[in-house]
Amino acid sequence: MATYLYRIGKWAYLNKFKMIAIWLLVLVGMGVAAATLSKPTSESFSIPGIPSEKAQTQMVEAFPEKPKFDENVSVKYVIKAPAGANLTEPQYQAAINTMVEQMKQFDKAKAPEESIANPFDTYGTKDNPGPGRDAVIEYQEQTFGKSPASAEADAQASSPINQDATIAQLGAAFDVEAAADVSSTAHTQMEDVANSARASGLTVEMSGTALPQPAIGFTSELIGMGVGAIVMILTFASLVAWGMPLITALVGVIIGMLGVTAATFFFDLSSETPILATMIGLAVGIDYALFIVSRYRHEVHTSKSRAEAAGKAVGTAGSAVVFAGATVFIALAALFIVNIPFLTAMGLAAAGTVLVAVLVALTLLPAILGVFGNKVFAGRLKFLNPPDVTPHDPARRHNGQRWVNQVVKRPAIFVIGSIVILGLLAIPIGGLKLGLPNDGNGDPSTTQRKAYDLVAEGFGPGQNNPFVVVADGSGIADEGQRIEAFDGLVNQIKGVDDVATAMISPGDLNEAKDTAIISVLPASASGDDATQQLVKDLRGLESSVADDTGLTYGVTGQTAIEIDVSDQLSSALIPYLIVVVGLAFILLMIVFRSILVPLTAALGFLLSIGATFGATVAIFTNGDFGLVGNPQPLVSFLPIILIGIVFGLAMDYQVFLVSRMREAYIHGTPAKEAVISGFSHSSRVVAAAAAIMISVFAAFMLQDMVFIKAIGFALAVAVVFDAFIVRMTLIPAVLAMLGDKAWWLPKWLDKILPNVDIEGEKLNKTLAAEQEASDEREALKV
CATH class of the missing domain: 1.20.1640.10 (Multidrug efflux transporter AcrB transmembrane domain)
Structure with a gap:
């Protein structure tokens, strides 16, 4: 060589x-x-063949209208009322309505008139329910035969407004293929929305893939x-x-x-x-x-x-x-x-x-x-010893030799x-x-981390890292038995350690009613050992559930993928x-x-x-x-x-x-x-x-x-x-x-x-x- x-x-x-x-x-x-x-870089850390990826694929096949967990480019605002106040107060409702109108003007916002709205109008609270909240209660009562109290609890668990209406969430999606396609104009608009709401006395923080990356x-x-x-x-x-x-x-x-x-x-x-x-x-x-x-x-x-x-x-x-x-x-x-x-x-x-460096x-x-020819080693610094002596120079000892x-x-x-x-x-x-990197372990000074902490404060730590159980009931011939099996699985999941709540929301039963998406909220944060154990516990139940009911399922969601x-x-x-x-x-x-x-x-x-x-x-x-x-x-x-x-x-x-x-x-x-x-x-x-x-x-x-x-x-x-x-x-x-x-x-x-x-x-x-x-x-x- x-x-x-x-x-x-x-x-x-x-x-x-x-x-x-x-x-x-x-x-x-x-x-x-x-x-x-050149194309934009990707932030996906998924691996083909892992259990959560298989479950996500099954979900997309049964619900083609639902995006994968890492595909939706969006921004989420987390809003908190001042101490002792409530977001239902007129001045704060006015500020939220202003936010909504400004968000509808986002550059390349996806279906802004249909998807961006004041959550107090669309979902509402227990005392002043909106159409979204009523729909959840009705769905739980009619589909699964739940009691009014149980249906109300499910409605609150899926609410974008916390129990005492001091913290709320609203967001917007963007009609782009990747986060890198979100324009600088949109980034400026997002910050302007937050700042205008802050000026009214609200605490406002942001999270989501649409935000500018470092x-x-x-x-x-x-x-x-x-x-x-x-x-x-x-x-x-x-x-x-x-x-x-x-x-x-x-x-x-x-x-x-x-x-x-x-x-x-x-x-x-x-x-x-x-x-x-x-x-x-x-x-x-x-x-x-x-x-x-x-x-x-x-x-x-x-x-x-x-x-x-x-x-x-x-x-x-x-x-x-x-x-x-x-x-x-x-x-x-x-x-x-x-x-x-x-x-x-x-x-x-x-x-x-490295290959290029070698070549x-x-x-x-x-x-x-x-x-450079004979000028390669020109500009001799006489106060420094050169690395090699010439045949005419006396031998010398250096620190390496010593x-x-x-x-x-x-x-x-x-x-x-x-x-x-x-x-x-x-x-x-x-x-x-x-x-893996997420908002929960981000720098406390960033708005993403602050938004994560506000969600945990208002809705519980598990709200930041929900799991999704994709249940397949195609092995059960009778539709009524499938619905009953799905509901039984939800109740069984609720009994697992570290589960705060579990439910099937409206739209989470496919048209054939043979596949259900069960949303599971842990009681712990994404980085806790209890959350890691919960994934193992949920998957450990699958074989016994299959034997008892004929249902099979997989556990997915961004946290499960991580x-x-x-x-x-x-x-x-x-x-x-x-x-x-x-x-x-x-x-x-x-x-x-x-x-x-x-x-x-x-x-x-x-x-x-x-x-x-x-x-x-x-x-x-x-x-x-x-x-x-x-x-x-x-x-x-x-x-x-x-x-x-x-x-x-x-x-x-x-x-x-x-x-x-x-x-x-x-x-x-x-x-x-x-x-x-x-x-x-x-x-x-x-x-x-x-x-x-x-x-x-x-x-x-x-x-x-x-x-x-x-x-x-x-x-x-x-x-x-x-x-x-x-x-x-x-x-x-x-x-x-x-x-x-x-x-x-x-x-x-x-x-x-x-x-x-x-x-x-x-x-x-x-x-x-x-x-x-x-x-x-x-x-x-x-």
Whole structure:
């Protein structure tokens, strides 16, 4: 591989303008594709095949006029009267009527005259019932034979006005396909409606998918690149060289983002997908280019031309980049095995940006080096030591060499110390809680969270997270028996722990009267353990109900879908981890020609990921140190995304550090000295790469989305733990303890595994042979 990459790098250097033109064409082509194919992102987290999704499909088939739970783009206003007052008072009724008239003017409002109305007029209260309330009472009495008191209780349970008429809800739907299609005019109108009602003394908060979503800012990217620039200036001691990795990383990220934008035409991508892809693409793009430029500087001192130095840098460091990128790519692309569409899309998008970053580093970077020629390392900062000495400079010791000498001198102490530190950091992982984003765990300062709290205050916490039981009575021939069975199921559900109420509303029996929708309100909030248990209890009743009555049913609703998604993600975690670690283990065996080196790499990863989860849970869930103002469960798909990314990055540092150790070892350096030699050559650039990664990831904590904040923090601390504690402390200590045994590989396995020549041994032999042949030709000419 090194020989092929050498030729690619040298050709790109010598044909710099052709290579740059190729990438410009790619950039333009992706830009055109993005401009013509882009579609809005999706906020759906559903998974085909989960119980709640099957029940929802059954509901839509029986009631085609009802939208799916995540399809209706709407806004809901929650209104509260001042303390001691009542919403039925004339001045507040006037304010609500004004709101209604303003809401009817919303841009692209769906059927405003029919669907937007004052709930006190359309539904009413117990003392002053409206047609909606009367219809519910009549329906319950006539269809199910309920008593007036029982029918009245059901009417109140489905009322948009609470018992004492101090809090009410009203809303509007929009005639658009996706939330992203709601216009800025509509957003302004929504806020104006709320403000005008607030001016009359009412408390008004809003929720719903039609509200503006958190903007994705570019501040985090700029901060990451700014810190990266400073680190690279310090690394290369040059005011010019630092720009090479930044330019190529930026090109890679732009192409990757254009590709993700174009992919929205073919796939449903969540709004978090481009942020995640940018985060990964920017970090690995800078790192991969940094490794190659660093090796290029080293090769310039020993090569006969800069073109050959570029070829050697791509052939050696580029080989490590290919395998490091391959581990990240595998870890992200392998997300498809969990069979969760939105997660697969996120993984493939991020994997695509990594692939682009690798290709850009191997081809565009040497071309840019060719453009700058002998000015690549110009702007020398004399107060900084350059990373490599020339053959004419005296040898010097640096901090990386001093550190590894101490590690190799007392390896057992560093092994034990690293394990203890990471183990202690992992302790909070026992409090790991998972969930999906919803208004209930949103920032308390947002109007969505305030609306959620007002609903819980006025109607009970379960009003925010109703369940839907879709009951199929097609197995019962007699219509009267079906109705009786449906009513019996409602009463049985009411007796389940944590059920506040259950009912079949008007319109929730289909035309054939063989399918019913039973609305179930829990007594607890969506994030409570009791709510999770309620879903299990309701599903646990299904078999006995089927045996006793002939009814079958499924449980769905937005909260049920979220619970099923979280369970599916949790169950997919271990299989995913096995597949990713297994594939990477094989890849690392090929790279290092060893069994123990990949094994120690994988075990070190487990330590660092455990510490990462512990720290993330401590900060974001437990609220330790007060760094997060709104502690909450971690997003359900964060662990699996985190494992994929961190494993890939961990193997990056493993490859870059240990490949130089192996390179020294196979060239005859004793095992312990090879650890020191390899670490001395690569520690500075690995430390710089880690610092850049940390800054890029940590900067994403400035984004508004809680998921992005948490994953930015988790990735940043993961790099700290893995790069500095595991790869730069634990691994050198373990390899020093193992000595020659670290590089042992059974002969039979050695014959099976392909030899990819990541150290460039075959490349050096090829170049030596070519030089010898050239010398002979010159001698013959003489």
